Amino acid sequence: MQTLIGRREALRLGGAAALSSLAMPAWASALGDSPRRAILHNLHTGDRFNAVYFENGRYVPQALAEAMRVLRDWRTGEEHMMEPGLFDALHAINTRLETNRPFQIISGYRSPKTNAMLHAKSKGVASQSQHTLGKAVDVRIEGLQLTHLHKAALDVSAGGVGYYPNSNFVHVDTGRVRRWSGS
Template identity: 30%
Template sequence: MLTRRNFIQFSLGASAALAFPEIGSAAGPDWRAQALNRDRNLSLIRPDSKEKATLCYWTQRGGWNVDGYRQACWLLRDVKYSAAVNMDTGLLDTLFIMQMWLATYGQKHDIHVLSGYRTAHHNSTLEGAAKNSMHLYGRASDIYMPGVSPVLLANMGKMLGLGGVGLYAKRGFIHVDKGSVRSWSS
């Protein structure tokens, strides 16, 4: 578990060892890889802690930007237990493509993060949370964008086909993760 202070030290120390995957590198570039071939920015809001960050975690010129990545990991931490981990970079890419895609159509919205990384203890206290949830590994996020229907967001996520997508329409959010490609609604 990390506090804000040692998280920053942790990230700096660990940055050289971070493994950053490339979408499409195995099967050749695809439209998703092309969508990622630009500066990757995220505008995130954490309603729980009232934090907001606009960050760039990858640039066309310099590649991975550790400061931006660290900021994203902090925003996606377990707020309740003040614990952060290195988030799956592919998850950031999924969030980025969704946000950019909407912005391309004139729908500029912050991503509101309800949940990102979760400690095992936190997860065990949540009703209905999967025991081996991707949240435990920093590979999932529950999000919504005010003004955008969760159904539309879920459909975008499914079209991306980069992992799991859960639609929680009544509760007004979607779950995206970097597990196998699958979808569900509840």
């Protein structure tokens, strides 16, 4: 078991290191080279992340690896590489909202198995979800009106933004720019 854990950790850090060399999304270049922080709280696992994931003009591999662990599929425990631009989108949203409150994570990465199960239960879950690609997160911020979070996500224009007022979350992804409302 010790070897397997060591191997997983090595793969995760190696993948994060590879991501750190990727160019940031064009829209994120407006963020500049200033340090960027993500503040996350996974409501299902209780895991938290509050660290700088980008500094000195590059992504910080260890910080990305830890943030990705917090966004794992809580139903299966599976982890997946999350697109660094997703963290940039969350940072930009927090900056726009002028808050340092954590994003409460409803859903981050979804394994194909989890996504298929959810899709079978609800037409509101896309069969080819950005969640399965590590490009999406469903969030809310405690004490903040959901309409404000929704507007900030739309203003950032990082990708898709779904508004789910009845379920009390906003979907943010780094796919193509689009918008929709659900329940």
